[in-house]
Amino acid sequence: xxxSPIQRGRWVVTVGAIVIVASTLMQWWRLGGGPGELPANAGxxxxxxxxxxxxxxxxxxxxxxxxxxxxxxxxxxxxxxxxDRPISYVLLLGVAFVAYCLRVVEMLQDGLLxxxxxxxxxxxxxxxxxxxxxxxxxxxxxxxxELWEARRRF
Numbered sequence: 001x002x003x004s005p006i007q008r009g010r011w012v013v014t015v016g017a018i019v020i021v022a023s024t025l026m027q028w029w030r031l032g033g034g035p036g037e038l039p040a041n042a043g044x045x046x047x048x049x050x051x052x053x054x055x056x057x058x059x060x061x062x063x064x065x066x067x068x069x070x071x072x073x074x075x076x077x078x079x080x081x082x083x084d085r086p087i088s089y090v091l092l093l094g095v096a097f098v099a100y101c102l103r104v105v106e107m108l109q110d111g112l113l114x115x116x117x118x119x120x121x122x123x124x125x126x127x128x129x130x131x132x133x134x135x136x137x138x139x140x141x142x143x144x145x146e147l148w149e150a151r152r153r154f
Contacts, residue, residue, distance in 0.1 A: 009146035013089060014071050016140030020064035020096065023136055024057055026129030028103075029112045044129055045103065056106065059099035060133065067092045067140070086147045093137075093144045100137055 024045035033040025045057030067089065074084050107113050107130075 006147060006150045009143050009150055010071055012143030012146055013067060013140055014143070016136050016138075016143055017064040017067040017071075019136030019139055020133055021061060021068070023129045023132035024061040024064075026132060028057075028127050028129040028133075029107065030126045031112075045133070054106075056099045056102035060096055060103065063092050063096035063099060064136075064140075067096075086144070086151045089144045089147055093140055096140065097137060100133060 026044060027042050028044050028047070030040055030042035032038040033042075045060060047057070048054040070084065070088060070092070073081050104113070112127075
């Protein structure tokens with residue numbers, strides 16, 4: 001088994017991208033549903049809130065899927081692929097990070113993250129996907145860092 005730093009970086013990026021894909025399907029926020037509250041209203045990364053950044057969750061998902069496709073590409077080809085470079089992973093990480101930040105700003109504007117007097121802030125059990133996506137971005141960025149450093153060594 002090849003234990004090169006490049007392969008290790010690819011595995012870490014893969015785990016981060018899978019975590020991000022899974023997080024977009026999980027619940028990102030929930031309002032109500034408790035004792036004495038209105039019925040629960042919840043949404044995942046794709047749930048429109050009527051804001052200007054409704055497509056940010058989809059963009060986060062697509063960046064993670066594109067990363068998985070980029071990782072699989074060299075295994076499907078017999079020759080090296082020109083796009084399979086660390087800068088490609090940096091760009092995909094940038095897209096995913098910007099999409100996550102846009103979603104965070106939109107959720108802040110909608111009063112889903114901070115206590116507004118009516119809605120409680122998102123707690124890990126009310127929005128696990130939101131927190132799992134942050135963890136996935138951290139894992140993803142660690143893998144991209146390892147790929148970048150491996151490129152500098154060789």
